Amino acid sequence: xxxxxxxxxxxxxxxxxxxxxxxxxxxxxxxxxxxxxxxxxxxxxxxxxxxxxxxxxxxxxxxxxxxxxxxxxxxxxxxxxxxxxxxxxxxxxxxxxxxxxxxxxxxxxxxxxxxxxxxxxxxxxxxxxxxxxxxxxxxxxxxxxxxxxxxxxxxxxxxxxxxxxxxxxxxxxxxxxxxxxxxxxxxxxxxxxxxxxxxxxxxxxxxxxxxxxxxxxxxxxxxxxxxxxxxxxx
Numbered sequence: 001x002x003x004x005x006x007x008x009x010x011x012x013x014x015x016x017x018x019x020x021x022x023x024x025x026x027x028x029x030x031x032x033x034x035x036x037x038x039x040x041x042x043x044x045x046x047x048x049x050x051x052x053x054x055x056x057x058x059x060x061x062x063x064x065x066x067x068x069x070x071x072x073x074x075x076x077x078x079x080x081x082x083x084x085x086x087x088x089x090x091x092x093x094x095x096x097x098x099x100x101x102x103x104x105x106x107x108x109x110x111x112x113x114x115x116x117x118x119x120x121x122x123x124x125x126x127x128x129x130x131x132x133x134x135x136x137x138x139x140x141x142x143x144x145x146x147x148x149x150x151x152x153x154x155x156x157x158x159x160x161x162x163x164x165x166x167x168x169x170x171x172x173x174x175x176x177x178x179x180x181x182x183x184x185x186x187x188x189x190x191x192x193x194x195x196x197x198x199x200x201x202x203x204x205x206x207x208x209x210x211x212x213x214x215x216x217x218x219x220x221x222x223x224x225x226x227x228x229x230x231x232x233x234x
Contacts, residue, residue, distance in 0.1 A: 008113035010176025010197020037063035
């Protein structure tokens, strides 16, 4: 059985608008009434995020001082995963067609995400995605889970999934961050990184996934192509 485990944000969902709206809110909230700030464009902001520029540096690049930047970072952390901003998430281009292709090919499909249950449920309902991921193929964080770091938490989620899921002859992981690559490599699963999410190519290359591709659609084409090759030629 061929299995594909995919991250949610990046391969399937585009979260850039949500993150940018939260950035705008925090900048407005933290800046003083008479203070001159320079709001980054969405493209500028998202490139900084993808390059792993810190929240405090993004804040200071927007005109806040060091103390304000720390307040900005804390407010952003407390805001970005709250329900008022979930509405700004959008399906990644071609994501549904790609999920349909996987379904039609008979691939065992699971989702593995650092979203909490309420965040994943919101997106599933908004875009009717539960038809692709039955409950026993959804791996996310409980609403009261105390996060540490994604790069530590995601391998734990992977360990749980591999313990619970039925055996597969071939398993792949698709994701857009170092946490996805680390989770896959720690459990000897082939990792495909996509450039459609919150990390740029330079950041992904540092963690040495098996492949780096443009988006989820290209990743799935690669998995299906590899699956058709005789084992000795892979």
